Amino acid sequence: MIALLQTIGRWLLEPLRRLLERGFGPRLNPLNHLGALNIYFFWVVLVSGIWLFIFFETSVAGAYASVEYLTHEQWYLGGVMRSLHRYASDAAIITLVLHMLREFAYDRHRGMRWFSWVTGIPLLWLVIPLGITGYWLVWDQLGWYVALTSAELMDALPIFSESMARNFLSDAALSDRFFTLMAFMHLIGLPLFLVFGIWLHVLRINGPRINPPRALMAGSLAAMVVLSFVFPAVSQGQVDMSTVPDSLGLDWYYLLVYPLAKAWSPGWVWGLLVGFSLLLCALPWVAPMRGKSPAHVDLDNCNGCARCADDCPFGAITMQPRSDGQAYEIEAVVDPALCMSCGLCTGACPTATPFRRHSDLVPGIDMPDLEAAALRESILQAAAKLEGERRILVFGCQENAQSRRMKAVVNDAETAILDVICSGHLPPPFVDFILSRDLADGIVVAGCPGGDCQYRFGTEWTSLRMARQRDPHLRKRVDSARLALAWEDRWHGCRDLPDVVAALRATLPAAGQPGEPSAPRQPRRALRHALAAAAYAVFFALVAWLSVWPRFHLIDAGHAMVSLSFSHAGQRVRECRTLTQEELDKLPPNMRKPQDCPRERLPIRVLFAVNDATLFEGTLAPTGLWNDGSANLYRRLEVPAGTQELFIGMSEREGADGFDYSLAQVVDLGPGQHVVVEFDSERGAFEFRRE
Known part of the structure; x- marks a missing residue:
């Protein structure tokens, strides 16, 4: 099942x-920089958010007005900053989800990578509330709906003794401290945890790339600025708690589960969220990765150069004091728990040279599953079978599906395909060995498609080594024109690996025939720029579209909303008893009370009906550890608009017939009207409040 899902993901x-x-x-392919783009979008959110906070008023009356001032009066800067804040936040969600999908589809969530995968799941639980609290601060109709629904979800948790949602049913229940708290959570509290979470997420990654290429940063920012002018972010009307808006433009990136709260109970919504999160956390162990042998260090050939430690993508190699008494100061030590068996360390080892004949080919660090000596032997055997004047050896990564398919497609005598663990596993001296010994006329290193290495740095380190910019580099005597690194821009015009082989073969000279001097034709620069601009346009059009469309209807057409919201303490489980003087004398002085009253209270029974049709009936237990608190009721109900007879009744005694408190009233409900049913404990009476 997991393999099928991964296959579908790769197809997409x-x-x-x-x-x-x-x-x-x-x-510059954005799919190769999703994690870094995600962090970059959060930088845009941070900078734009600081500007917005300068003008923001943390009060019930001033929050909406200050945001409207920025949007309309200061549209040229404040309005653009608000739109950048919104669209960068939404773009961050898209890149985050794509990043997770891509890591799963390409099987980069198992093995030692489980740590980065599992620590990435809590980041979702930080990013989503970060965006939600931002909508609260705007305090428009959408902000009110988000606050109310969020409070209803929080009420389902056994944390609060009273309903949070009741604070969002009237202006009187809401204070300025609420916006101060939300501003703190949105600007300081959640971002601090997010920064710590990102640090933890990349903790086991050697040399994490947290900044995308500058061209992608500039292009993304320019596209967001254009979108901010073309389709600016605006508020959705000032809060009026006496009415329910007909529809709202939800930001589906952050509020995707909120409509479920209309159809499901809060408990089911929490069950879905927690269950999905636990499933994601368990994925690395649902289908454990097949064990591979970690890299092995041979101290007799290790000179402590530290190149293997520098090139290890996962920090599995550390340099420690020498343990064998040799003259070198340090030695390489491999942590098997972190080693991904990628072979990049062997490709970096200066002793991994196939020219060694008077001693066994044993590098300072080698891969037991494909040793350097075995690789040299396979090269010699394959080269001996090659015929023709343009012989090519192809080195394909074991993780590269193109290499596996090519073995079935290319069967001519001029081409041989050999496996390496990763492109970075191939030491540059092997290229020199093949060409200088005339074992082949050309070499193709396949790598992962698009240069997106399964082991992070394989294609990058190989490009730098073959370009003589990173040790161990390719010797100057080697003709680089006879080497094709399939992921590089030079071969970008090729559709697949067989095309790269054919293109390289065309450039190689044969007897009496000069080779073509150039690589495959590249797409025109103007066309590439046009395609890149179209990609930006489509991406940010998607960002803008799902940030407000499709619209969500809070209640059905032709209906009003009734909120049952009150607290009441039921009768005690038994009546208070007056103590006799003899009983009082037996008690310590500080505990002498004239009456003995039990702490525990009875539950209350509530019924709400419209035109004699019961819409809610339930028994509510008292709160508190000793069941000595008030019973709380909060429930949102839809009622058809028009003239309706509303009835609410409550009984605070066990087994009593009828109701101790009740109210029946004919009410003319307009479409979208909001009525709150409250109970005044001092007067002992219900009230249908319509502000």
């Missing part, structure tokens, strides 16, 4: 990757 992502690659090229 691969066409998108190839399409984006035509406009951005492999190096």
Whole structure:
């Protein structure tokens, strides 16, 4: 099942990757920088949020007015900042979800990567509330709905003794301290935890890339600025708690589950969220990764150069004091719990050279599953079978599906395909060995599609090594024109790996035939820029569309809303008893009370009906550890508009017939009207409040 889901995910992502690659090229493909783009969008959110907070008033009366001032009076700066704040927040959700989907689809969530995967799940629980509290601060109709529904969800948790949702049914119940608290949570509290969570998320990653390429940053920012002018973010009307808006433009990126609260109970919504989160956390162990042998250090050949530690993508190699008494100061030590068996360390080892003949080919660090000596032997065997004047050896990553497919497609005598664990597993001396010994006329290193290495740095380190910019680098005597790194821009015009092989073969000289001097034709720069601009336009159009559409209807057409909201303490489980003087004398002086009253109270029974049709009936237990508190009721109900007879009754005694308190009243309800049913404990009477 997991493999099927991953296959479906790759089917969806691969066409998108190839399409984006035509406009951005492999190096700038946004799909290769989703994590870094996500962090960049949060930087935009932070900077724009600071500007908005300068003008924001943390009060019930001033919150909406200050946001409206920024949107309309200061539209040229404050309005743009508000729109940037909104759209960068939504773009962050898209990149976050795509990042998770991509890591899962390409099987990058198991093995030692479980830590980054599992620590990424709580980031969702921080990012979503961060966006939700931002909508509260605007305090328009959408902010009121978000606050009310959020409070209803919180009421389902056994944390609060009284209903939070009751605070959002009238202006009198809401204070300025609420906006001060929300501003603190939105600007300081949640962001601090988010920063810590991101640090924890990349803790086990060596050299994490938290900044995308500058071209992507500039393009994304420019697209968001254009969108801010074309489709600015606006409020959805001032809060009026006496009416329910006909419909709201929900930000579906953050409020996706909120409509479920209309159809489901809060408990079911929490069950869905918690269950889905636990399922995501369990994915690394649902289908455990097949065990691979970790890298092995041979101290007789390790000189402590630390190149393997520098190139390890997952921080599995550390340099520690020498343990064998040799003259070198340090040695490489591999942590098997962190090693992904990618082979990049072998590719970085200066002793992994196939030219060694007088001693066994044993590098300072090697991969037991595919040793350097075995790789050299497979090269010699494959080269011996090659025929023709343009012989090519292809090195394909074991994780590269194209390499596996090519073995079934390419069967000519001029081509041989060999496996390496990763492109970075191939040491540059092996390329020199093949070409200088005339074992082949050209070499193709496949790598992962689009340069998106399964082991993070395989394609990047290989490009730098072959370009003689990173040790161990390719020797100058090697003709780089006879080497094709399939993920590089030079071969961008090729559709797949067989095309790269054919393109390289065309550039190789044969007897009496000069090779073509150039690589495959690249897409025109103007066309690439047009495709990139179209990609930005489509992405941010999607951002804007799902930030307000489709609209959500809070209640059905032609209906009003009635909120039952009150607290009341039921009768004690038994009547108070007056103590005799003899009983009082037996008690300590500080405990002598004239009456003995039990703490525990009885539950209350409530019934609400419209035109004699019962819409709610229930028995409410008292709160408190000793069942000595008030019983609380909060419930939202839809009632048809028009003239209706409302009835509310409450009994505070066990087994009593009828009701101790009740109110029946004919009410003319307009469509969208909001009526709150309250109980005044001092007067002992119900009230149908319509503000």
